[in-house]
Amino acid sequence: MTRHFYKALFCTLLGLAAVADSVGAQTPEFRGQWQQGGTIFGKVPAGHGVRVDGRQVKTTPNGDFVFGLGPDAAKEVKVEVVAPDGTTAVFARPVVQREYKVQRVNGVEEKHVTPPAELTERIQREAELVNAARRRVDERADFLQDFIWPVTGPITGVYGSRRVYNGTPRSPHYGLDIAAPTGTKVVAPAAGIVTLAEGDLFYSGGTLIVDHGYGLSSTFIHLHKILVKVGERVEQGQAIAEVGATGRVTGPHLDWRMNWFDVRLDPALVMADKPMPKGTQD
Numbered sequence: 001m002t003r004h005f006y007k008a009l010f011c012t013l014l015g016l017a018a019v020a021d022s023v024g025a026q027t028p029e030f031r032g033q034w035q036q037g038g039t040i041f042g043k044v045p046a047g048h049g050v051r052v053d054g055r056q057v058k059t060t061p062n063g064d065f066v067f068g069l070g071p072d073a074a075k076e077v078k079v080e081v082v083a084p085d086g087t088t089a090v091f092a093r094p095v096v097q098r099e100y101k102v103q104r105v106n107g108v109e110e111k112h113v114t115p116p117a118e119l120t121e122r123i124q125r126e127a128e129l130v131n132a133a134r135r136r137v138d139e140r141a142d143f144l145q146d147f148i149w150p151v152t153g154p155i156t157g158v159y160g161s162r163r164v165y166n167g168t169p170r171s172p173h174y175g176l177d178i179a180a181p182t183g184t185k186v187v188a189p190a191a192g193i194v195t196l197a198e199g200d201l202f203y204s205g206g207t208l209i210v211d212h213g214y215g216l217s218s219t220f221i222h223l224h225k226i227l228v229k230v231g232e233r234v235e236q237g238q239a240i241a242e243v244g245a246t247g248r249v250t251g252p253h254l255d256w257r258m259n260w261f262d263v264r265l266d267p268a269l270v271m272a273d274k275p276m277p278k279g280t281q282d
């Protein structure tokens with residue numbers, strides 16, 4: 001056991017941040033926003049392992065990795081880096097806690113607010129389809145691409161907002177809504193493999209999932225049309241769907257969701273340093 005190990009362990013117990021800074025070669029490079037909903041990209045020397053709050057994070061052969069901070073992530077996250085000889089260094093990082101707003105949405109069809117009992121089975125089945133697509137483990141490093149906007153337009157809904165539909169509180173909204181006319185082309189924000197393409201799910205309408213590898217996926221919902229098939233590889237910038245107003249909506253928009261496996265992420269944070277180009281919406 002090295003001194004560093006004990007130092008890291010001791011400081012972890014005390015809950016101090018950035019304790020293993022002197023480990024040198026093992027210090028991961030991080031990119032991303034340390035806040036709830038953030039996607040963190042990192043790099044460690046090849047052959048090192050990574051765990052985040054005890055959860056295994058697969059690394060590419062080059063040592064690249066990605067993980068997500070959920071909407072309710074705790075105030076601090078611990079990233080453990082395990083060297084090939086088993087030496088472990090712990091890096092604690094503070095996580096900015098967000099306050100989510102309440103968004104009232106009126107004029108939604110009542111069946112989408114309080115679905116009749118006979119739809120329960122369908123709704124559960126569809127949720128399971130989506131969850132299964134997001135759980136896939138595919139070791140492609142498409143997630144390393146610099147993400148681009150799938151469509152551009154006014155942001156009309158944000159991640160984490162507590163939604164009240166026709167006056168009835170429902171589960172929070174974990175997507176980024178971008179208003180655009182029906183038929184507007186949606187392009188792949190990064191390359192990937194299509195893992196789900198369903199024309200008519202109850203809540204989400206036309207639904208498409210693109211897996212960017214190592215658990216990072218994009219989900220696009222309320223689509224008018226899907227232009228790709230399950231199993232197909234798509235390249236960054238390729239037209240994959242058309243904006244629509246299907247499912248629980250009041251008007252046409254793209255709802256873009258991102259996941260790291262089951263962890264829901266905020267696409268706006270991934271795009272934080274890429275302001276939406278003006279006047280490109282046509």
Ligand SMILES: [Zn+2]
Pocket residue numbers: 157173175176177255
């Ligand atoms: Zn939405």
